[in-house]
Amino acid sequence: MALSREQIIDAALLILNSYGFADLSMRRLARELEVQPGALYWHVKNKQELLTALAERILAPVAVDSGADPRSAVRQAAQDIRAALLAVRGAADVVSLAQVLRPELLLPLCGLETLLAGALTPQKARWGARTLIHYILGAVAEEQTHAELAAVGLLPSGGQDDGEAFLFGVDALLAGLLPETR
Amino acid sequence: MALSREQIIDAALLILNSYGFADLSMRRLARELEVQPGALYWHVKNKQELLTALAERILAPVAVDSGADPRSAVRQAAQDIRAALLAVRGAADVVSLAQVLRPELLLPLCGLETLLAGALTPQKARWGARTLIHYILGAVAEEQTHAELAAVGLLPSGGQDDGEAFLFGVDALLAGLLPETR
DNA sequence: ACCTGAACACCGTTCAAGT
DNA sequence: ACCTGAACACCGTTCAAGT
Numbered sequence: 001m002a003l004s005r006e007q008i009i010d011a012a013l014l015i016l017n018s019y020g021f022a023d024l025s026m027r028r029l030a031r032e033l034e035v036q037p038g039a040l041y042w043h044v045k046n047k048q049e050l051l052t053a054l055a056e057r058i059l060a061p062v063a064v065d066s067g068a069d070p071r072s073a074v075r076q077a078a079q080d081i082r083a084a085l086l087a088v089r090g091a092a093d094v095v096s097l098a099q100v101l102r103p104e105l106l107l108p109l110c111g112l113e114t115l116l117a118g119a120l121t122p123q124k125a126r127w128g129a130r131t132l133i134h135y136i137l138g139a140v141a142e143e144q145t146h147a148e149l150a151a152v153g154l155l156p157s158g159g160q161d162d163g164e165a166f167l168f169g170v171d172a173l174l175a176g177l178l179p180e181t182r
Numbered sequence: 183m184a185l186s187r188e189q190i191i192d193a194a195l196l197i198l199n200s201y202g203f204a205d206l207s208m209r210r211l212a213r214e215l216e217v218q219p220g221a222l223y224w225h226v227k228n229k230q231e232l233l234t235a236l237a238e239r240i241l242a243p244v245a246v247d248s249g250a251d252p253r254s255a256v257r258q259a260a261q262d263i264r265a266a267l268l269a270v271r272g273a274a275d276v277v278s279l280a281q282v283l284r285p286e287l288l289l290p291l292c293g294l295e296t297l298l299a300g301a302l303t304p305q306k307a308r309w310g311a312r313t314l315i316h317y318i319l320g321a322v323a324e325e326q327t328h329a330e331l332a333a334v335g336l337l338p339s340g341g342q343d344d345g346e347a348f349l350f351g352v353d354a355l356l357a358g359l360l361p362e363t364r
Numbered sequence: 365a366c367c368t369g370a371a372c373a374c375c376g377t378t379c380a381a382g383t
Numbered sequence: 384a385c386c387t388g389a390a391c392a393c394c395g396t397t398c399a400a401g402t
Binding site for chain 2 (some may be wrong): 096100101124127128130131133134135137138139141142145146149165168169171172173174175176177179
């Protein structure tokens with residue numbers, strides 16, 4: 001049966017989870033799919049485009065809903081994004097790369113801006129969303145890299161609660177962006 | 183004259199500024215220095231170590247001083263770090279990589295934690311500093327990547343003020359971390 | 365001590381030619 | 384339409400052997 005774009009993304013996700021981001025190469029992917037490397041380029045423009053598609057897939061489970069107040073909606077969205085990233089090995093690196101090149105494609109990340117737009121001027125909503133995104137991706141990338149290094153024994157597996165540390169940053173940012181209207 | 187570690191770092195910085203991060207390879211570096219690739223490995227353990235040394239050099243001009251209140255000291259430090267990064271093409275990518283692997287080596291980044299420790303509990307200071315660092319590196323990396331793409335014509339050169347956007351994020355974070363004690 | 369030469373095991377991408 | 388075969392121009396790293 002003919003190779004398909006979806007099949008390629010599936011295989012990429014599999015390599016990512018089994019061997020990590022460093023091992024995700026076009027040639028490795030071709031090997032896994034039992035085709036020649038060149039075959040991939042019929043379905044995908046280049047590696048960059050593949051990574052962007054991969055990022056979309058990784059974030060697909062996240063649904064930002066604007067229920068309740070912006071504050072708790074953003075808080076929930078941040079946690080959902082983190083969860084989606086942690087579900088796939090190396091995901092934060094993939095999404096960080098994609099985010100810089102094609103931010104408009106990553107809907108959940110745009111969603112943050114929409115949520116903030118409910119309480120801020122358009123410009124502040126945009127800036128605030130980017131601040132959040134940089135923090136989220138940076139924090140989770142660090143978490144995942146540390147997990148990677150700890151698994152290989154290059155780093156002591158930190159016994160601290162990453163989830164708590166993550167939320168501390170989100171809450172600090174939210175406190176600064178959306179001061180209590182009381 | 184014999185090759186030296188400092189010489190290698192100098193050449194790396196030169197390649198970075200002239201051709202960008204993507205072109206900074208061990209082989210390219212060797213070519214520039216007119217030695218065989220293997221020669222580099224007498225002076226440097228591997229590429230990772232070279233990048234870490236490069237990151238230290240890039241951030242060397244930054245001096246965090248704890249004068250005045252923590253708030254304005256951190257604000258100034260963030261701006262200084264951004265300036266140091268913007269002075270070298272691709273610097274944010276280099277420092278981001280180094281930061282994940284050996285955060286203790288990047289003194290200016292540790293300095294942020296020290297500054298915050300003046301007003302927060304040790305744990306909150308650590309978390310707060312990491313939040314700031316993730317934001318700073320993410321924001322500047324995006325700025326530099328966009329400049330890179332715009333220079334190549336792949337992206338319209340955004341006419342907005344990146345400095346203002348950067349400060350908005352820093353101030354939001356600081357407002358959340360260090361609420362006005364008034 | 366410091367470097368060369370040569371190798372090993374890889375990359376991303378292109379493209380004529382086949383089916 | 385979809386893929387192979389083969390090439391091009393690269394990587395990071397190691398290591399015997401030379402000086």
